[in-house]
Amino acid sequence: MNLTLATTDENGIAVIAAHxxxxxxxxxxxxxxxxxxxSAGPGPLVIDLADVDFLDSTGxxxxxxxxxxxxxxGSDVILVVAANRILKVFEITGLTQVFRLHSxxxxxxxxxxx
Amino acid sequence: MNTPVELxxxxxxxxxxxxxxxxxxxxxxxxDLDEDRIDDLRLAVSEACTLAIGAGDRLRVVxxxxxxxxxxxxxxxxxxxxxxxxxxAIISALVDEVSAIDGGLRLxxxxxxx
Numbered sequence: 001m002n003l004t005l006a007t008t009d010e011n012g013i014a015v016i017a018a019h020x021x022x023x024x025x026x027x028x029x030x031x032x033x034x035x036x037x038x039s040a041g042p043g044p045l046v047i048d049l050a051d052v053d054f055l056d057s058t059g060x061x062x063x064x065x066x067x068x069x070x071x072x073x074g075s076d077v078i079l080v081v082a083a084n085r086i087l088k089v090f091e092i093t094g095l096t097q098v099f100r101l102h103s104x105x106x107x108x109x110x111x112x113x114x
Numbered sequence: 115m116n117t118p119v120e121l122x123x124x125x126x127x128x129x130x131x132x133x134x135x136x137x138x139x140x141x142x143x144x145x146d147l148d149e150d151r152i153d154d155l156r157l158a159v160s161e162a163c164t165l166a167i168g169a170g171d172r173l174r175v176v177x178x179x180x181x182x183x184x185x186x187x188x189x190x191x192x193x194x195x196x197x198x199x200x201x202x203a204i205i206s207a208l209v210d211e212v213s214a215i216d217g218g219l220r221l222x223x224x225x226x227x228x
Contacts, residue, residue, distance in 0.1 A: 002131065024164045025127040056160050057200035085153045092207040093200055 022059035034066040043075035118178035154208040162188035189218035
């Protein structure tokens with residue numbers, strides 16, 4: 001098990017929960033999951049990275065392209081980031097300024113609904 | 115690891131994970147590095163490997179110990195390493211020194227023996 005993804009609906013908000021490692025090998029799975037949610041409707045989308053223990057630039061690239069896709073539709077992608085090691089990757093790359101980040105899924109879903 | 119450890123694998127996306135696991139395990143076993151710095155090394159090596167598999171048919175990694183550092187060479191590298199801005203930003207932020215060597219990238223992490 002390198003990466004497992006589960007897409008659910010939380011009272012009208014699509015949530016992709018990722019578990020495992022997102023890298024050059026597994027990022028295409030995440031891209032596919034985002035595309036499937038985007039084609040089902042304009043969102044918004046919550047991506048829960050709380051159970052992700054590795055995220056690299058390939059994964060960030062997929063998240064950024066997903067964000068662009070949703071913002072083009074007038075919507076948004078909101079992330080759940082809990083672990084410091086994952087937050088650090090966003091900080092290094094300046095992407096904390098680009099994404100709306102929350103530390104819990106509840107907070108992210110609430111922000112998506114607002 | 116007083117003699118260098120060499121890995122030579124087909125340049126496949128799913129082997130990037132293998133390399134970062136091996137290098138992180140070696141670093142933990144042989145050097146005085148805390149968990150955060152091993153995480154940093156794991157990600158930096160992974161980014162260098164991702165660049166490498168786009169640049170050649172083999173993924174070759176040599177890790178060796180110096181008295182005050184752990185040095186990891188990753189081959190091949192793309193002609194323009196900085197073209198992948200996210201990857202290069204991450205590598206540069208996470209290791210003490212990154213340099214281009216003949217056909218590869220050299221990552222250097224300052225640390226003492228374990």
